[in-house]
Amino acid sequence: MKESQSLTNNLLIEVDVLTNRLRNIKQSFKTTHNKALKERLFFENKTIFKRVNEICKIAELLNKKNNEKINFSKLLLETSKRTLNENKFENNLFFL
Template sequence: MKESQSITNNLLMEVDLLSNRLRNIKQSFKTTQNKGLKERLFSENKTIFNRVNEISKIAELLNKASTEKINFSNLLVEKTKRTLNENKFESNLFFL
């Protein structure tokens, strides 16, 4: 399987957008007192986290198929790992 740089770049942009949205959700969750909004933010956080996890699995497959040491799929793997780790460390926010 040959890596498509166009698809990989699109996934990189998507992870970047999702990562920013996760940060915004956390900030909104901290500042709001509305119970309904908190429930919606919690649900959206879970959905986005699952999507980043899916992209991470795709990135791992692309990276394994590549013979080059430096490529976009390697960057995608790193970016998804960082986003997932950031979200895991801050997941306690939703259980306060």
């Protein structure tokens, strides 16, 4: 399987957008007192987190097939892993 740099770049952009949205959700969740909004933010966070996890799995597959030391799939894998690690606040933020 040959890596498509265009598709990998699009996934990188998607991870970047989703990371920013997750940060916004986290900030909104901390500052709001509206129960309905908190519930919606919780489910949106869960959905986005699942998508970033899917992208991370795709990046792992692309990375296994590529022998180069530096490429877009490695960057995608690192970015998605950092996003997942940064936003593993589901367990501690939403149950404060």
